[in-house]
Amino acid sequence: MAAIPLIFITEDGNETQRGTLFDCPAEFFTTAQMKFYESCPTKWCICPLGYGVYSQFDSMGRKIVVPGIYLLGEKAPRRKFPDYPLKFRKEQIEKFLSPHLQIADDIQKARDREFATLTHDLRAISTEIYNAAYGAQTHLTSERLGGVETLLNTVIAAQQMMSLRLDIIDYASGVLTNQPSEWIPVYKKTDKVYRCFKIRAEKDEVKIFLNGYSHDTTYGPPIFELIPFVIVENALKYAPKNSAINIEIGEGEEHIWIHFQSVGPKILPNEIGRIFDKDFRGVAAENSQKTGSGIGLYAARTLLEQFFGGTIVATQEDEVLPNFGTDYYSTMFSISVPKVSRD
Numbered sequence: 225m226a227a228i229p230l231i232f233i234t235e236d237g238n239e240t241q242r243g244t245l246f247d248c249p250a251e252f253f254t255t256a257q258m259k260f261y262e263s264c265p266t267k268w269c270i271c272p273l274g275y276g277v278y279s280q281f282d283s284m285g286r287k288i289v290v291p292g293i294y295l296l297g298e299k300a301p302r303r304k305f306p307d308y309p310l311k312f313r314k315e316q317i318e319k320f321l322s323p324h325l326q327i328a329d330d331i332q333k334a335r336d337r338e339f340a341t342l343t344h345d346l347r348a349i350s351t352e353i354y355n356a357a358y359g360a361q362t363h364l365t366s367e368r369l370g371g372v373e374t375l376l377n378t379v380i381a382a383q384q385m386m387s388l389r390l391d392i393i394d395y396a397s398g399v400l401t402n403q404p405s406e407w408i409p410v411y412k413k414t415d416k417v418y419r420c421f422k423i424r425a426e427k428d429e430v431k432i433f434l435n436g437y438s439h440d441t442t443y444g445p446p447i448f449e450l451i452p453f454v455i456v457e458n459a460l461k462y463a464p465k466n467s468a469i470n471i472e473i474g475e476g477e478e479h480i481w482i483h484f485q486s487v488g489p490k491i492l493p494n495e496i497g498r499i500f501d502k503d504f505r506g507v508a509a510e511n512s513q514k515t516g517s518g519i520g521l522y523a524a525r526t527l528l529e530q531f532f533g534g535t536i537v538a539t540q541e542d543e544v545l546p547n548f549g550t551d552y553y554s555t556m557f558s559i560s561v562p563k564v565s566r567d
Contacts, residue, residue: 256272276298294311295313406446408441436473441565442561442564489508499521532561
């Protein structure tokens with residue numbers, strides 16, 4: 225709510241917010257007045273009652289109208305109201321509306337960033353589906369049918385991951401705001417991500433392994449797969465040829481943990497605590513010319529902390545690994561989520 229009245233005009237209808245400190249009489253909200261606000265030009269104009277009206281379009285396409293302003297220093301309005309409260313200069317109203325426009329602009333920019341990231345992720349998943357289908361076709365052509373089932377399982381896993389990404393888009397749009405939580409089988413969800421990337425990793429000449437097991441569950445919305453997906457995608461993006469990505473799952477008395485060990489570029493000491501920040505990319509990542517928004521790891525941490533009560537940390541050994549032609553280091557991402565049993 226604002227201190228003075230605001231009217232939000234959209235294609236879907238109008239919303240009126242009455243002022244919490246200063247308000248207009250009912251005459252400013254009649255059907256005739258509302259039609260005037262809908263059609264009046266932006267910036268300043270005078271309504272049929274003789275009072276100033278200021279309006280602007282925000283970045284979300286809404287027309288924001290400030291009605292009923294008794295403009296100080298200008299001709300008095302024809303219609304008089306006793307003890308009229310909304311007496312301001314033009315510059316005061318313009319200054320008042322400015323932060324409302326900025327908030328809408330910030331929201332729109334945040335949405336644009338999230339949708340750009342999701343589009344990038346959907347393209348990556350689409351590639352996984354294509355690679356798995358192409359691999360299955362090769363097996364069929366060569367009559368090597370033994371691997372077809374595995375490849376088709378990868379296609380199914382990738383399709384499921386794409387479905388998850390579409391759910392995330394719906395979630396970002398508010399469609400799934402009340403999405404119910406459920407018990408999440410951590411191993412099963414991580415295994416689905418592993419199978420989703422297996423074909424792509426082989427194509428990139430990188431080996432990927434999944435070891436360990438957990439019979440337990442955690443609890444949260446059905447989007448847990450996004451967390452290991454982001455981490456494995458990030459690891460594969462920077463992994464050199466002939467390296468390996470090792471995923472290990474285990475459990476303690478109260479938590480389930482997953483370690484993602486891979487080979488990657490140097491993370492500077494002052495970067496290790498910032499790689500989960502939105503829009504951050506380290507020096508080595510920038511110099512590598514690998515595409516990336518810097519939002520992925522931020523999303524993984526945010527989902528993990530807000531929806532699953534978990535933690536994520538990154539560590540890197542100091543010793544340079546041999547046989548990769550340039551400086552690469554053993555890098556590990558570790559996540560932990562609380563056990564939540566069904567009973």
